[in-house]
Amino acid sequence: MTKEPDPQGGALRRFRDPAYRPLAGDLAGIRREIDRIDDAVVRLLAERAMYVKDAARFKHDAFQVSAPARQAQVFAHVRALAARHNPAFNGGFEGLPEVVEAAYRALVAGYIASEQQYFGQTEPISPSTQDEVPE
Ligand SMILES: O=C(O)C(=O)C[C@]1(C(=O)O)C=C[C@@H](O)C=C1
Numbered sequence: 001m002t003k004e005p006d007p008q009g010g011a012l013r014r015f016r017d018p019a020y021r022p023l024a025g026d027l028a029g030i031r032r033e034i035d036r037i038d039d040a041v042v043r044l045l046a047e048r049a050m051y052v053k054d055a056a057r058f059k060h061d062a063f064q065v066s067a068p069a070r071q072a073q074v075f076a077h078v079r080a081l082a083a084r085h086n087p088a089f090n091g092g093f094e095g096l097p098e099v100v101e102a103a104y105r106a107l108v109a110g111y112i113a114s115e116q117q118y119f120g121q122t123e124p125i126s127p128s129t130q131d132e133v134p135e
Contacts, residue, residue, distance in 0.1 A: 005027055006027070007026065007027045007028035007031060008026055008027075008028055009026065009027065010026065011026075015090075017090075017091065019090075020090055020091075021089065021090060045107070048111075049111065049114070052111045052114070052115050053114070053115065053118050055115060056115050056118045056119045056121075056122055057122060059119060062116060062119070065112065065115050065116050065119050066112055066116075071108055071112075074104065074108060075101050075104055075105065075108075078100050078101060078104045079097040079098075079100065079101045080097075081100070082096045082097040082099070082100035082101070083096070083097050
């Protein structure tokens with residue numbers, strides 16, 4: 001079959017697990033929920049990006065921008081979060097920690113590339129002239 005699925009069509013299959021509970025009546029309903037969630041995810045990624053940009057002010061050089069030990073910490077953290085947030089209903093989502101870690105590896109690579117660019121837009125300051133820290 002080389003045709004895209006019909007968003008308005010009825011279900012074509014069912015899970016063999018008798019306890020499985022469907023989340024929407026059709027594929028259009030599923031996609032509406034996915035679009036809603038993507039909006040929230042991307043809004044948070046944009047908020048995260050601004051903190052990554054600001055992090056450049058606290059680094060001496062390109063190695064510090066890359067901060068590999070911190071990267072490893074972030075990947076382990078999001079993996080653990082994915083395991084914790086994996087829903088208990090409908091059997092959860094198998095391999096969610098791996099999916100989330102892979103996404104974060106791609107995301108952080110992009111964030112680092114931009115942070116390196118932003119680092120190039122900074123200049124060193126002496127401690128006495130440092131920016132004021134917000135409360
Ligand atoms: O924590 C930092 O130092 C950051 O710059 C943030 C961040 C991240 O996206 O989480 C980005 C670049 C570094 O590789 C490590 C982590």
